[in-house]
Amino acid sequence: MQIRDILEKFAKKEISISEAEKLLRLNAIEEVEDLAKIDVSRQLRKGVPEIILAEGKLPEHTAKIAVKALARNGSVIISRINDADDKAVRKNLPKGVSIEKNELARIIVLRKGTKRKTTNGKVGIITAGTSDMAVAEEAKVVLEEMGCRALCTYDVGVAGIHRLFPSIKMMIEEDVDVIVAVAGREGAMPTIIAGLVDVPIIGVPTSVGYGFGAKGIAALQSMLQACSLGVATVNIDAGVAAGVIAGLIAKRASKS
Numbered sequence: 001m002q003i004r005d006i007l008e009k010f011a012k013k014e015i016s017i018s019e020a021e022k023l024l025r026l027n028a029i030e031e032v033e034d035l036a037k038i039d040v041s042r043q044l045r046k047g048v049p050e051i052i053l054a055e056g057k058l059p060e061h062t063a064k065i066a067v068k069a070l071a072r073n074g075s076v077i078i079s080r081i082n083d084a085d086d087k088a089v090r091k092n093l094p095k096g097v098s099i100e101k102n103e104l105a106r107i108i109v110l111r112k113g114t115k116r117k118t119t120n121g122k123v124g125i126i127t128a129g130t131s132d133m134a135v136a137e138e139a140k141v142v143l144e145e146m147g148c149r150a151l152c153t154y155d156v157g158v159a160g161i162h163r164l165f166p167s168i169k170m171m172i173e174e175d176v177d178v179i180v181a182v183a184g185r186e187g188a189m190p191t192i193i194a195g196l197v198d199v200p201i202i203g204v205p206t207s208v209g210y211g212f213g214a215k216g217i218a219a220l221q222s223m224l225q226a227c228s229l230g231v232a233t234v235n236i237d238a239g240v241a242a243g244v245i246a247g248l249i250a251k252r253a254s255k256s
Helices: 003-011 017-027 042-046 059-070 083-091 130-145 158-174 189-194 217-224 239-255
Strands: 029-032 036-039 050-053 075-079 097-102 107-112 122-127 149-153 178-183 201-205 231-233
Touching (some): 003 017, 059 075, 059 107, 075 130, 122 158, 149 158, 178 239
Parallel strands (some): 201 231
Antiparallel strands (some): 029 036
């Protein structure tokens, strides 16, 4: 039973408030055999689609969880996919469900119908290098599925800092609500951007880099030690987390 059905039954006095409360609790979690317990109310409650991490799961398990989640939601995102995951999901996809794949981000979106809800939220996404694009694209997919507009500019890092300023100017002109700054190596870009704009910056360290401080450690430490105020940092390569946080900020800002 959908939440709307429960509310309609309560409004018509067909069920009591205690019965409605019980049904809403039952409605909150959907189990998939002994594989997963899905938070089927997340999209309605938070405006964040169900996001399934394919990494570490068998392809057939990912497909089962995705189909079950889609039965109760308008869309489902599957992150960190490989070819086997993609094939398993497509093989089990119900009729009338569209699928969009972002090869670079290793992410697919399943959606009933083709329309996604939109808000007035605008988010800028900037990467230091081309190697950081996969993580940025992960954030972009999440943002767009949350109904936000993502304005992206890539490969404008501090190695050639003159490249950064036109991108910052564009973000200011577009009046973005928040900027996602994605960088590897020493991860200096977010703190520079934060010193130039009056919107929150979400720093995303990537595992780009080698030697001392490799695998994103130096970038993470740099962003956590940002000199400019206004930088919040997510985990290494956490494009999904950055997208969700930025989307929540942008959607909230668009309401006012």
